[in-house]
Amino acid sequence: MKPHRxxxxxxxxxxxxxxxxxxxxxxxxxVLTIKLVGLGTMAQDAPPPAEKAASEHPVKRGDIVDRxxxxxxxxxxxxxxxxxxxxxxxxxxxxxxxxxxxxWLSFEExxxxxxxxxxxxxxxxxxTPRDQKAxxxxxxxxxxxxxxxxxxxxxxxxxxxxxxRTEPSNDGPVGNAGAEQRFNAILADPTQSVQLSIDIxxxxxIREELxxxxxxxxxxxxxxxxxxIRTGEVLAMVSLPDFDPNRQAKMDETQxxxxxxxxxxxxxxxxxxxxxxxxxxxxxxxxxxxxARAPIKAFGHTIGDYRGQNRVLSAAEVVVHSSNIxxxxxxxxxxxxxxxxxxxxxxxxxxxxxxxxEVGHPIVPRTWRPLTTMTVGFGHGLSVSPxxxxxxxxxxxxxxxxxxxxMLRRTAPAPTRRVFSSDTSGKMxxxxxxxxxxxxxxxxxxxxxxxxxxxxxxxxxxxxxxDRNKRLSSFVGVFPMNAPRYAIFIMLDEPxxxxxxxxxATAAWNAVPVAGAAIPRIGSMLGVPVAGPDSDAxxxxxxxDRLLSRLFKDKEA
Amino acid sequence: MSARTTFFWCIGAAAMAAGLFAVGDHVRDRKDRLAALxxxxxxxxxxIQVLRSELAFLTQPQTLEFQNARALGLVPIEADQLHRSSxxxxxxxxxxxxxxxxxRARRDGDTISGLPTEQSSRLSFAFGxxxxx
Numbered sequence: 001m002k003p004h005r006x007x008x009x010x011x012x013x014x015x016x017x018x019x020x021x022x023x024x025x026x027x028x029x030x031v032l033t034i035k036l037v038g039l040g041t042m043a044q045d046a047p048p049p050a051e052k053a054a055s056e057h058p059v060k061r062g063d064i065v066d067r068x069x070x071x072x073x074x075x076x077x078x079x080x081x082x083x084x085x086x087x088x089x090x091x092x093x094x095x096x097x098x099x100x101x102x103x104w105l106s107f108e109e110x111x112x113x114x115x116x117x118x119x120x121x122x123x124x125x126x127x128t129p130r131d132q133k134a135x136x137x138x139x140x141x142x143x144x145x146x147x148x149x150x151x152x153x154x155x156x157x158x159x160x161x162x163x164x165r166t167e168p169s170n171d172g173p174v175g176n177a178g179a180e181q182r183f184n185a186i187l188a189d190p191t192q193s194v195q196l197s198i199d200i201x202x203x204x205x206i207r208e209e210l211x212x213x214x215x216x217x218x219x220x221x222x223x224x225x226x227x228x229i230r231t232g233e234v235l236a237m238v239s240l241p242d243f244d245p246n247r248q249a250k251m252d253e254t255q256x257x258x259x260x261x262x263x264x265x266x267x268x269x270x271x272x273x274x275x276x277x278x279x280x281x282x283x284x285x286x287x288x289x290x291x292a293r294a295p296i297k298a299f300g301h302t303i304g305d306y307r308g309q310n311r312v313l314s315a316a317e318v319v320v321h322s323s324n325i326x327x328x329x330x331x332x333x334x335x336x337x338x339x340x341x342x343x344x345x346x347x348x349x350x351x352x353x354x355x356x357x358e359v360g361h362p363i364v365p366r367t368w369r370p371l372t373t374m375t376v377g378f379g380h381g382l383s384v385s386p387x388x389x390x391x392x393x394x395x396x397x398x399x400x401x402x403x404x405x406x407m408l409r410r411t412a413p414a415p416t417r418r419v420f421s422s423d424t425s426g427k428m429x430x431x432x433x434x435x436x437x438x439x440x441x442x443x444x445x446x447x448x449x450x451x452x453x454x455x456x457x458x459x460x461x462x463x464x465x466x467d468r469n470k471r472l473s474s475f476v477g478v479f480p481m482n483a484p485r486y487a488i489f490i491m492l493d494e495p496x497x498x499x500x501x502x503x504x505a506t507a508a509w510n511a512v513p514v515a516g517a518a519i520p521r522i523g524s525m526l527g528v529p530v531a532g533p534d535s536d537a538x539x540x541x542x543x544x545d546r547l548l549s550r551l552f553k554d555k556e557a
Numbered sequence: 558m559s560a561r562t563t564f565f566w567c568i569g570a571a572a573m574a575a576g577l578f579a580v581g582d583h584v585r586d587r588k589d590r591l592a593a594l595x596x597x598x599x600x601x602x603x604x605i606q607v608l609r610s611e612l613a614f615l616t617q618p619q620t621l622e623f624q625n626a627r628a629l630g631l632v633p634i635e636a637d638q639l640h641r642s643s644x645x646x647x648x649x650x651x652x653x654x655x656x657x658x659x660x661r662a663r664r665d666g667d668t669i670s671g672l673p674t675e676q677s678s679r680l681s682f683a684f685g686x687x688x689x690x
Contacts, residue, residue, distance in 0.1 A: 022563060025566070025567075025570070026566075029570055032573075032574070032577075036577060059606060070613065070616075071609060071610065071612075071613035072613075074606065074609060074610055074613070075606070076603070076606050076607050076610055077603050077606070152610045154610055154613030154614040154617065155613070155617055156617075158617070158618070158619075200618060201618055203618075204617075204618035204619060204622075205618075205633075208619070446636030446637075447636045447637050447639070448636040448637075448639035448640075449636070519636075520634060520635060520636035520639065521633050521634060523639075524634055524639060529641070530639045530640060530641045530644075532641065532644050533644060
């Protein structure tokens with residue numbers, strides 16, 4: 001029989017047990033308290049879910065919009081079919097099921113993707129909701145869907161060269177042309193958007209009219225530009241042939257941006273700059289005479305006229321009749337240094353600072369010989385882009401003030417640079433209007449918006465020689481001439497003659513009518529006031545009527 | 558430590574445990590609700606983004622031009638359709654017509670009644686009397 005413990009011993013044992021019990025209880029309580037405090041403090045380290053949601057965007061790239069906020073490029077979430085090959089036990093069975101559920105996916109292609117020795121593989125992109133459901137219904141292990149950004153260009157080809165395009169990468173779409181490339185860093189933030197200067201309505205009109213002409217005259221391409229000459233904003237920039245950025249097709253050489261990247265000899269449109277320089281520097285007046293009776297033979301070359309007047313011409317007639325001989329003599333009088341200084345001031349000797357990657361460098365002769373000055377006088381020997389030409393002629397009409405061109409909508413006044421005096425600008429506006437009223441630009445005129453401008457038809461250089469059958473025909477114009485605001489440039493690359501044009505393929509027959517058709521349409525869109533019956537009254541203030549007989553000797557004078 | 562103190566500690570601990578459980582449950586509930594709301598917000602944003610793209614696609618200038626031509630018979634404007642009402646020749650000011658003549662004219666419909674001459678000509682212009690389709 002077990003001996004009884006004394007009451008004192010039993011009491012001491014009970015107290016000890018109780019003490020252990022209480023200690024265990026408090027230890028547990030302390031652990032719980034520490035855990036509670038820990039959870040409370042650790043939860044504050046992570047951002048609250050509500051704030052996270054507010055900063056989250058379904059896509060990873062910002063939008064590109066036009067000057068009126070119309071969407072040009074945006075991103076939406078699409079689902080891609082992906083797989084984790086190591087997790088797929090039976091590749092053949094999985095490929096069979098997938099190709100059965102997705103009719104556009106062949107068994108061979110599915111099997112090839114699923115059997116790749118990689119931890120993660122994209123099988124297909126841009127799945128439709130129906131395809132997504134079909135994949136999920138299969139419930140294949142190691143096969144799933146993944147959200148990714150899909151870049152969308154709602155206007156397709158319309159502004160392809162301006163907006164550019166993207167290519168997919170592991171970090172989402174990355175710009176590889178146009179504004180997408182130029183503003184890639186900004187667009188990488190989905191809260192940011194880029195507002196371009198173009199107006200999609202104007203862009204549409206220019207593209208439509210230009211495409212019609214390219215087709216009608218069987219040209220290999222074309223370019224069209226509209227600039228706001230007061231702000232330097234590019235309202236439309238079209239280059240044909242173009243591409244559909246939604247299809248990610250590879251661009252070939254023929255699809256390069258002819259409006260800003262292509263540099264070429266612009267031909268007779270340069271005569272405006274020659275005359276402006278001569279007038280501004282006091283070298284010539286509108287009434288000054290230039291001998292165009294016979295071709296110039298200088299430095300082993302012959303300079304002749306396309307449709308020679310074979311007489312002494314006034315400076316105004318040199319431009320209206322587009323006399324190469326007269327322009328060469330005028331440039332000769334100006335001299336190389338002065339001419340280069342003015343051309344440089346107009347931004348024709350350096351690459352324009354346009355916010356696009358596709359901007360061409362002008363081709364300036366390394367050695368500027370006396371013959372170079374003469375040929376540049378009528379637009380040969382110096383290759384510039386259509387954008388530069390339009391900008392330079394815009395400066396002529398904009399009171400002689402050059403404004404840098406931009407692809408972004410301006411929110412502040414642009415830095416300007418005076419190149420010609422107001423007086424010269426007024427005379428040149430008169431001169432441009434005369435070209436339309438009595439010269440090669442007549443098909444650009446319309447009753448609503450008085451147009452002024454100059455045509456140019458230049459032979460292309462092929463293998464170092466001028467090819468008479470390959471021409472660039474262009475027209476650069478300004479409207480409305482009573483209050484100049486917009487410059488327009490239209491160019492056709494290798495247009496062919498037609499019966500309706502008496503087989504002529506010069507700018508007067510093909511490029512000028514494009515501008516003539518486009519100007520009334522875009523004028524009303526841009527809110528240009530319609531000209532009144534006496535919209536050319538300003539011309540009499542610049543050149544009085546009594547001088548006309550001294551300026552023009554032809555029957556129209 | 559007295560038995561009473563121990564008892565209160567036990568009651569306190571039990572109350573705290575119950576409170577913790579209730580708060581934890583409430584927080585979990587709110588978190589679930591917040592997560593659901595977040596998912597809804599993101600889904601809505603996705604839908605808005607798609608709708609914006611669709612709207613941009615449907616309002617392409619060439620689409621609008623085609624629909625205008627097809628449904629309304631509208632074609633691009635031409636230069637000779639553009640005028641300013643201020644350039645329209647003004648009507649000669651004559652003595653006011655007698656009420657009977659005005660009523661006859663209204664019945665025949667050859668003027669827009671009740672309007673001054675200038676306003677009348679502006680309206681007839683706005684209705685496209687000089688337009689061309």
